[in-house]
Amino acid sequence: MPKKILIPLYKDSLAPRFDLATEVLIGLVGESHNVEEKRVVVLPEASPEEVCNLIFTEGIDVVICCAIEKEYYDYLVWKKIQVFDSVVGSVDRVLRAFEKGELSSGDIIMDY
Amino acid sequence: MNQIRLPQITGLSKTSISFLPFLDKIPVGICILSLDCRVVLFNQAMEILTGFSREKFCGVPCCYLLRSNICVQGCPLPSIKPDSGPTSFEANIINRDREKIPVRITLEPIVDISGKHTGFLEVVEDIRLLKEANTELSRAYSFGKIIGKSPQMERLYRIVPMIAQTDSPILITGETGTGKDLLAEVIHRESRRAKGPFIKVNCGALPENLLETELFGHKKGAFTGAIESRQGRFHLAHNGTLYLTEIGDLPLPLQVKLLTFLDDKIIHPLGDSKSYHVDVRIVAATHRNLEQMVREKRFREDLLFRLNVVRLELPPLRERKDDVRLLLDHFLARFASQFKKRIRKFSDEALRVLLRYPYPGNVRELKNIVEYSVNICTEDIIQEWHLPAYLFSAKTDFTDDRLNDREQLDSVDSFLPAGALKENLDWETMEKKMIIDALLKAKGKKGKAAAFLGWGRSTLWRKMKQYGISS
Numbered sequence: 226m227p228k229k230i231l232i233p234l235y236k237d238s239l240a241p242r243f244d245l246a247t248e249v250l251i252g253l254v255g256e257s258h259n260v261e262e263k264r265v266v267v268l269p270e271a272s273p274e275e276v277c278n279l280i281f282t283e284g285i286d287v288v289i290c291c292a293i294e295k296e297y298y299d300y301l302v303w304k305k306i307q308v309f310d311s312v313v314g315s316v317d318r319v320l321r322a323f324e325k326g327e328l329s330s331g332d333i334i335m336d337y
Numbered sequence: 338m339n340q341i342r343l344p345q346i347t348g349l350s351k352t353s354i355s356f357l358p359f360l361d362k363i364p365v366g367i368c369i370l371s372l373d374c375r376v377v378l379f380n381q382a383m384e385i386l387t388g389f390s391r392e393k394f395c396g397v398p399c400c401y402l403l404r405s406n407i408c409v410q411g412c413p414l415p416s417i418k419p420d421s422g423p424t425s426f427e428a429n430i431i432n433r434d435r436e437k438i439p440v441r442i443t444l445e446p447i448v449d450i451s452g453k454h455t456g457f458l459e460v461v462e463d464i465r466l467l468k469e470a471n472t473e474l475s476r477a478y479s480f481g482k483i484i485g486k487s488p489q490m491e492r493l494y495r496i497v498p499m500i501a502q503t504d505s506p507i508l509i510t511g512e513t514g515t516g517k518d519l520l521a522e523v524i525h526r527e528s529r530r531a532k533g534p535f536i537k538v539n540c541g542a543l544p545e546n547l548l549e550t551e552l553f554g555h556k557k558g559a560f561t562g563a564i565e566s567r568q569g570r571f572h573l574a575h576n577g578t579l580y581l582t583e584i585g586d587l588p589l590p591l592q593v594k595l596l597t598f599l600d601d602k603i604i605h606p607l608g609d610s611k612s613y614h615v616d617v618r619i620v621a622a623t624h625r626n627l628e629q630m631v632r633e634k635r636f637r638e639d640l641l642f643r644l645n646v647v648r649l650e651l652p653p654l655r656e657r658k659d660d661v662r663l664l665l666d667h668f669l670a671r672f673a674s675q676f677k678k679r680i681r682k683f684s685d686e687a688l689r690v691l692l693r694y695p696y697p698g699n700v701r702e703l704k705n706i707v708e709y710s711v712n713i714c715t716e717d718i719i720q721e722w723h724l725p726a727y728l729f730s731a732k733t734d735f736t737d738d739r740l741n742d743r744e745q746l747d748s749v750d751s752f753l754p755a756g757a758l759k760e761n762l763d764w765e766t767m768e769k770k771m772i773i774d775a776l777l778k779a780k781g782k783k784g785k786a787a788a789f790l791g792w793g794r795s796t797l798w799r800k801m802k803q804y805g806i807s808s
Contacts, residue, residue: 235409241400242431245409271409292404292431296795303783303798311433313401331433333397 228254228286230323233276234265238315238335243293244273250316251283260320273297280306289319289328364532364576366440366461369447374399374414377456385534385573386440386463388433392565399459405430405442419446419454427464439464466526481523483516484667487657493520493649500647501527506599508584508644509622511651513768514701517622518582520651524620525578533577536570541586549591550607559608571604574617584644585625585636592637595619599643619644654696654703661692664700668707669719679717686721690728697767706791725791727775769804772797776806 230253232239233246240246247268252260268275277297280288281304288301289309301308312319314334322328345353357378360367366383368376376394379402384390387402394401400408407413407428417424425443432438443460469482480494500507501524509517518537525535543551550559554569571579581587587595598604599619603612621644630636654661665683673680683691687710696702706725714723721729771790779785787797801807 241404241408242406245406291401293435294431294437295435298435299795299798303795310435313397333393333401335397 227256229284230254230260230287230289231276231280231283231285232289232316232319233291234316237317239289239291239312239319241291243276243290243297243310245271246276246290247271249276249279251285252320254287254324258324258326260324277301287323289323366463368399368402368459368461370399370414370457370459372454372456374412374457376402381573382534383461384568385536386432386438386461387430390565390567403430403442403459403461404432405440407442413444414457417444417446417457419448419452421446430461439468466531481526482519483523484664485657485660486663487652487659489652489657490660493651497523497649498527500524500649502529503647504618505646506619506621506644507647507649508627509620509649509651510627511622511624512653512699513624514699515651515653516700517624517651518580520649521578521580521582521620521622525580525618528578528618530577530618534574535578535580536574537580537582538570539582540591541583545588545591548588549594552591553594553604553606554609555607556609559606563608566606569604569606571598571615571617572606572613575615576617578618578620581619581621583623584621585623585627585630589635589637592640596637596640596643599640654699658692661696661703662688664703665691665707668704669711672708672711676711678711678714680711680714680719681717683719684721687719687724690721690724694728701796702791705793705796708793709788709791725788727789727791765804768800769806772800772804772806 229251232250232252233243234240234248234250235246240248247270249266249268250263251266252263255261266279268279273294277300279285280301285306287307287309289312291310291312293308293310298308298310309323309328309330309332311331312328312334314322314332318334319328319332322332322334328334344356346356346359347353357380360378360380361382363380364382366380366386368379368383371377376391376397376399378395379391383402387404389402399414400412405428407426413424413426423443423445425441427439428442429437429439441462441464443462445458445460446454447456447458449455480490480497483490483493485491497520507521507524509520511517521537522535525531538548538552540548546560550563550567550569552569552571554567554572555563557563557566581595594605598617602616603614605612627636627641631638631641654664665688669680669683672678691706694706698705706728709725710719710723714720772786775786775789776783778789783797783801784794787794790797792800
């Protein structure tokens with residue numbers, strides 16, 4: 226079954242904070258593990274509860290983010306959502322690493 | 338990743354001084370940024386505060402190191418000019434351990450000798466102590482975050498300031514939920530090391546090989562996957578306190594290494610030929626019976642003797658009945674304010690139930706019961722029906738408040754799995770049984786099971802993980 230992925234955004238990179246993101250990217254991980262059908266959802270306000278709510282209503286399986294508070298991390302993991310946190314980089318490069326199966330928490334993937 | 342620079346200070350003394358070790362001696366987080374707000378280098382205090390190593394973050398935009406609320410809500414760096422004075426503001430950051438920390442950030446431009454703007458200096462101070470001190474000033478019958486007015490707690494309040502001033506290792510024992518972590522923090526804050534780091538390590542949370550590198554650090558190439566050198570928690574706790582919780586779960590080979598440290602204050606990182614002297618005070622805690630473990634050869638006797646220099650025993654809540662009412666009122670005020678509810682008090686009936694309950698999970702359980710009740714209550718008084726159901730599902734035989742300790746202890750089994758005490762089960766086994774019973778009763782629904790137990794969902798999740806219970 227295809228997986229759904231969510232990334233909190235800040236311009237064209239990952240948002241430094243999960244709780245302060247006002248835009249998120251949602252995509253579908255296809256059978257070839259490529260992220261397809263990408264769309265950006267603009268949130269009415271920065272709210273971690275709102276993002277969590279979106280994660281459940283959208284049926285998200287994977288979250289890639291930078292800083293996330295323990296409370297929300299534990300909650301998402303408890304809800305069986307795979308969370309890659311403390312990831313730094315542009316969305317394109319992070320997605321590429323994810324598609325190749327090379328992404329792990331704490332990765333810094335960026336051009337200097 | 339960019340290579341970290343190793344600049345020097347010249348002209349200050351006859352010979353050049355290495356800049357980085359100089360910066361490391363300053364006990365507040367300092368970060369030097371380039372004009373495009375990328376990290377040039379930062380000191381050890383900043384590494385401790387953020388949890389990130391400077392080797393990894395050199396060249397990364399500073400918002401990904403600091404992860405402060407200001408970074409995305411209007412970073413002031415672009416408005417700082419060469420002639421700007423210092424800009425200071427309060428913010429919060431989220432560190433690698435996913436903790437939100439209140440900080441004071443001060444920003445200053447860096448100019449070269451010709452007055453040309455070359456970068457920024459960012460000073461980040463941890464203001465947790467200050468914030469907590471402000472909220473604690475008005476709280477009576479408390480010491481730090483510990484609350485109680487029973488004779489046992491009064492005795493603790495008297496001796497903690499004295500023992501905090503020494504550098505002797507401390508062993509804190511007590512049942513689960515009695516406040517061992519809080520006591521360790523109080524000891525650190527009352528000590529002369531209060532301005533140094535307080536580093537906590539859960540000895541039961543990591544497998545042996547990971548725990549060794551976590552505690553003592555490793556050298557690049559020490560083992561497969563060691564792509565960079567990493568300082569251990571002992572190193573990070575230099576001039577501060579290292580709190581080893583669940584010391585009873587420390588594997589035997591690491592017990593030997595800890596003993597070596599306690600004897601000569603020297604650590605040997607994995608794969609490093611050098612040894613390092615660190616000035617760290619050890620505070621250890623456990624809910625296990627270490628003497629029993631020594632008899633079973635699961636804990637080294639010499640380490641127990643070394644840790645047992647000062648021993649603080651936290652009494653279970655059933656032995657400090659005077660504190661139950663105080664704690665109930667404290668947590669009611671706290672959660673009512675946190676959840677923005679206008680709840681004034683407990684009804685007499687609810688209070689009767691709460692005062693009679695023996696709290697096998699101690700203060701943590703009491704706190705969870707109040708949190709649940711405040712969540713459920715939509716009125717201004719918490720009634721019996723707002724309390725977790727499991728308080729009523731068990732038969733309450735203890736109608737007399739004057740029951741002695743043994744009787745109170747006996748009454749605990751009415752809340753525990755049938756015959757638990759008769760079978761002489763230890764606390765972990767009883768708690769595991771309680772969780773399984775609650776899950777069965779809730780037909781596998783974790784939210785409902787957590788409510789039965791009077792816990793938050795995350796507490797149930799953590800405990801299930803701890804005991805290896807899958808739903």
